Structures are given as structure tokens and as C-alpha cells.
Amino acid sequence: MSFKPNPAPLTCPTLPGIGLLRAAGRDAAAFLQAQAMNDVNALAPGRWQWNGLLTPKGRVIALFALLREADDQFLLVLPDYAAEDMAAHLKKFIFRSKLSLQPLDQWRACAGPAPSGPDRALANGDADAGWVLDLSGDGTDRGLWLLPAGDGAIADEDPETTQAWRQADLAHGLPRLPGDQRETWTPQMLSLDRLGAFSLKKGCYPGQEIVSRTHYLGQAKRGLVRLQAKSAPPAGTPVLDPQGRELGRLVCAGGDQLLAVLATDPDAGDLSAAGQPLVRRELLNGLAR
Known part of the structure; x- marks a missing residue:
């Protein structure tokens, strides 16, 4: 489904500190599947999941939303992590993989209404006009609008909105890692199983052995x-x-x-x-x- 998510006179205050990084190319899915802690191959185009990166010792480097924009294209939505820094980190592991990492410096993450529909893992929009992710939870109705520069819905940051957004994240158990x-x-220490943010079945990735051992031996x-x-x-x-x-x-x-x-x-x-x-x-x- 494709639409341009900026129905006037809607205004969406900018949320600071959220990096946007696009990974695209023939090997993008295989690369992210090998590096990230959740099952990237389980994502169909237009759907998103919580995901993250771990150290070899199973410690969380970053927690992010991962949207599959197309078969060979993904968008990493990075709270509290600069897109340029994430690109530099991931480039260390590309080797001969065929993909590009593009920070979307001119895009903005904004707070707005949640998209309609019962499927909260289904994103609305497209890679040109922008996307809306449903971040609603118990007692909240909110959408994360990811918009290219010049979109008429983008508004300046509102400190009250920023603080309310962060408080809602924390109340629902989404860690915002400074x-x-x-x-x-570890993912278990942060109770990331509540978000469905890591996989125990997808196979090898950095830190996977620690995550699996902690789970199956009950050591959390x-x-x-x-x-x-x-x-x-x-x-x-x-x-x-x-x-x-x-x-x-x-x-x-x-x-x-x-x-x-x-x-x-x-x-x-x-x-x-x-x-x-x-x-x-x-x-x-x-x-x-």
C-alpha cells in the first residue's frame, strides 16, 4: 500500500535524536540477518520489527526499529544513535557484501497520529513519500512519522511532545540507551523479549551464543x-x-x-x-x- 502521509493541515513535531539509515542492495537482507539479533528474513516488505546489534559477549550496542521497504531495501530507525555512526560501525563487517548504507540526513522522525488498521507491524507509506510506524501501546495512540525534507507535515520540535514520547517509550519498556x-x-537484562526484539531460532549472529545459553539455562x-x-x-x-x-x-x-x-x-x-x-x-x- 502506498500513500503520501501528509494530509493537510496535519503537523507533526520533530523528535530529536532519532537516526535514519537505509541499507540497500542485493546482499542487504543477508547482511542484516547475519549481524542483527532478530529474524530479518521473517520480515515481508512493508513490515517492521524491533531489532538490535550485540557485541560478541551478548551486550546491546543499539536497539532499533527495522522496516523492510522492499526485498532488497531496509530502513533502520535508531533512537539515540546517529545514522552516520551506525553506518561506520556496520561498514566494518561488509567485506564483499553488495549493499550501500545511506544516512537519511534530510529526513525527519516526527510524532503524529497512529495509522489506521489492526496490524501494528504493518507500516504505511513508501520509500519516496515517507512512512508511518504504529508505536501505540496500552493507553497510547501514536505514530512515528518518517518524512523527507520539505514534507508539509514536518513541524519544529515541541519539548512537551518530545518528553511525552520518551515517557511513553519507557512506560512500555522500550529502553532509550544513552x-x-x-x-x-544483555537483551534479557533489558527484558527485550517483551518487545519480540531478538530471536532464539534464526541461527548465528554476534552474541547469539550468550543469548541462547542465558535463555535455555535460565540464567537471567x-x-x-x-x-x-x-x-x-x-x-x-x-x-x-x-x-x-x-x-x-x-x-x-x-x-x-x-x-x-x-x-x-x-x-x-x-x-x-x-x-x-x-x-x-x-x-x-x-x-x-
Whole structure:
């Protein structure tokens, strides 16, 4: 299905910090299948999934949305990761593969309404006019609009919209990894199974052995927890129990919403970080794709 996603007078505030990288060519699918942690071959054109890259030790380098624009063309939507930096990282592994990596510097990621239709993994649009991804979840109705420069729907950033978007990401368990939290956590520590973001069956990829062993031997002793605080301590801050023992660390924050990786101990009692009390909140569902 193809359409131009800019019905006037719709305006979509720009969301900063989201890189857009197009991978295209005869070997694009095979290359991404070998490098990424989810099953790229399972994607039909026009559909998208959560995906990511791992170190050989199974630590998350980046988490992103991957859209298959055509049989031999993909779009990586990269929260908190510059497209140029991702291209430089992936080029180290291309060798003789036939594909190009093109940062879409003139495109913008914007906040707008969700596309209509029950299938949330189906993108609306095309590679020329732009795309809309449904990022709705429990209690939210939102679309991520990916638009080329000059599209009339693009509006300047609105700080309130940016913060609300980030808070919704965190509330649904989508980690927003700052640079100092890359290569720190395994997919299981970040509970990325909730998003359907990695595969246990697709075959080899960097970090796959660690991911599979952790899953099948039941060795995941920590997981993602949603917390709330009056003001957010920085990522990496220890989370303490009432006795001052460290249970884990903060991963990311947005407004009063925080995500932390904590030991799986539901009876730990009151929690704190940097002297601030933390309140446990349930992670919302509905963002799996």
C-alpha cells in the first residue's frame, strides 16, 4: 500500500535524536540477518520489527526499529544513535557484501497520529513519500512519522511532545540507551523479549551464543523494572534497597519515568537512588511487534 502521509493541515513535531539509515542492495537482507539479533528474513516488505546489534559477549550496542521497504531495501530507525555512526560501525563487517548504507540526513522522525488498521507491524507509506510506524501501546495512540525534507507535515520540535514520547517509550519498556549504557546490558537484562526484539531460532549472529545459553539455562537473574521519581538521577546510578544494598542500576530516564535493571526480587522493599525514593510501576504492554 502506498500513500503520501501528509494530509493537510496535519503537523507533526520533530523528535530529536532519532537516526535514519537505509541499507540497500542485493546482499542487504543477508547482511542484516547475519549481524542483527532478530529474524530479518521473517520480515515481508512493508513490515517492521524491533531489532538490535550485540557485541560478541551478548551486550546491546543499539536497539532499533527495522522496516523492510522492499526485498532488497531496509530502513533502520535508531533512537539515540546517529545514522552516520551506525553506518561506520556496520561498514566494518561488509567485506564483499553488495549493499550501500545511506544516512537519511534530510529526513525527519516526527510524532503524529497512529495509522489506521489492526496490524501494528504493518507500516504505511513508501520509500519516496515517507512512512508511518504504529508505536501505540496500552493507553497510547501514536505514530512515528518518517518524512523527507520539505514534507508539509514536518513541524519544529515541541519539548512537551518530545518528553511525552520518551515517557511513553519507557512506560512500555522500550529502553532509550544513552552512550554510556551501550554494551552494558544483555537483551534479557533489558527484558527485550517483551518487545519480540531478538530471536532464539534464526541461527548465528554476534552474541547469539550468550543469548541462547542465558535463555535455555535460565540464567537471567536481572530484568527491566519501571520506576518513578520526582527527578531523575543519571543513568548508571545504583538502585538501593532499605539496607543500602545495591540491587541494580538505572538505565535511562524521561521526566519522572525511569527504567532500571534490577535483581529479580519482588520483596526488596522500598527502593532509592541518589537519595531519592523510587516507586515501582507496572510496565505497560502493547509495544511488541
